[in-house]
Amino acid sequence: MNNVLTVVGSIALDTTRTPFHTVERTLGGTATFSSISASKYVPTSIVGIVGHDFPTSYLELLKNLLDIRGLTISEQEKTFHFDSSFGYDLSKRTTNKTELNVISNYQSTIPDAYIDSEYVYLANNDPVQNMNVLDLFSKPKLIMCDTMDFWIMNKRDEVIKMMNKVDGIILNESEAKLLFKESNIFKCARLLNSNGPVFAVINKGENGSLLFYDNEFYPLPAYPTEIIKDPTGAGDSFGGAFMGYLSQQGKIDSRTLKNAMVHGNIMGSFAIQDYGIDKLVKISSDDIKKRHEKYKEILSF
Numbered sequence: 001m002n003n004v005l006t007v008v009g010s011i012a013l014d015t016t017r018t019p020f021h022t023v024e025r026t027l028g029g030t031a032t033f034s035s036i037s038a039s040k041y042v043p044t045s046i047v048g049i050v051g052h053d054f055p056t057s058y059l060e061l062l063k064n065l066l067d068i069r070g071l072t073i074s075e076q077e078k079t080f081h082f083d084s085s086f087g088y089d090l091s092k093r094t095t096n097k098t099e100l101n102v103i104s105n106y107q108s109t110i111p112d113a114y115i116d117s118e119y120v121y122l123a124n125n126d127p128v129q130n131m132n133v134l135d136l137f138s139k140p141k142l143i144m145c146d147t148m149d150f151w152i153m154n155k156r157d158e159v160i161k162m163m164n165k166v167d168g169i170i171l172n173e174s175e176a177k178l179l180f181k182e183s184n185i186f187k188c189a190r191l192l193n194s195n196g197p198v199f200a201v202i203n204k205g206e207n208g209s210l211l212f213y214d215n216e217f218y219p220l221p222a223y224p225t226e227i228i229k230d231p232t233g234a235g236d237s238f239g240g241a242f243m244g245y246l247s248q249q250g251k252i253d254s255r256t257l258k259n260a261m262v263h264g265n266i267m268g269s270f271a272i273q274d275y276g277i278d279k280l281v282k283i284s285s286d287d288i289k290k291r292h293e294k295y296k297e298i299l300s301f
């Protein structure tokens with residue numbers, strides 16, 4: 001069977017500190033959050049690398065939810081580790097440590113079964129590695145990418161090159177502003193578009209998100225979430241659901257993209273309700289449907 005959606009990105013052990021609780025070396029990473037989120041919409045494959053310290057229980061968990069034939073296990077190095085903290089304002093993250101470990105020298109490969117993937121999501125990761133993986137696919141119908149401050153600060157030119165190779169980009173507000181040294185979010189959206197992608201999504205956390213497509217702006221408020229335990233992975237879960245929904249629908253137009261934003265917001269709102277991926281793995285299609293109905297009710301006036 002042809003593979004539909006492939007997600008490429010980091011698979012991490014995350015240490016996350018909030019004023020209420022700290023979780024240490026829990027399963028995280030951009031590919032992890034996005035592919036689990038996407039898998040609620042279409043069968044999803046994950047491409048990435050972990051180290052010899054990656055717990056077997058996490059491997060089993062991923063195997064139960066995803067096609068993991070594209071996952072490499074290094075016997076030499078340790079898994080990517082991301083250590084970050086949040087204060088009482090859970091929308092502001094401070095990075096304490098980014099230990100790339102296995103990611104530094106990763107030579108991307110994909111199994112033959114993935115070559116024909118129609119949809120490819122390059123979740124936030126080294127832009128050079130993302131471009132190398134992209135070359136391995138025959139001719140995807142739709143490619144979307146994400147990035148973050150770490151890569152914008154360390155490999156900005158490569159981030160711009162990667163943008164030129166994709167159909168869509170998703171990133172958060174501060175990263176869009178940092179990328180272009182521009183303070184106006186609408187100008188950022190236009191700049192993203194003029195660098196390649198036909199659509200751009202800028203995430204503003206609890207303030208919602210903005211889609212720019214076909215010369216139009218489409219803002220959307222966030223789903224109101226009262227219980228927030230851990231904001232890590234909100235953007236990736238948004239991106240995964242967005243891409244999962246597009247892969248399921250098989251077309252790109254403003255209506256489909258707007259609906260993809262709705263699903264992105266829904267899955268982002270679930271992700272932050274518990275630590276790491278805990279909530280994402282627990283929710284059912286019925287939970288998504290219920291939240292979708294509630295969201296629709298809130299947005300109608």
Ligand code: AMP
Binds near residue numbers: 013233
């Ligand atoms: P988000 O909260 O959606 O922006 O993404 C959080 C995830 O990004 C965490 O699970 C981290 O493991 C992962 N991450 C953090 N820094 C990097 C980086 N430089 N490259 C790839 N993934 C990263």
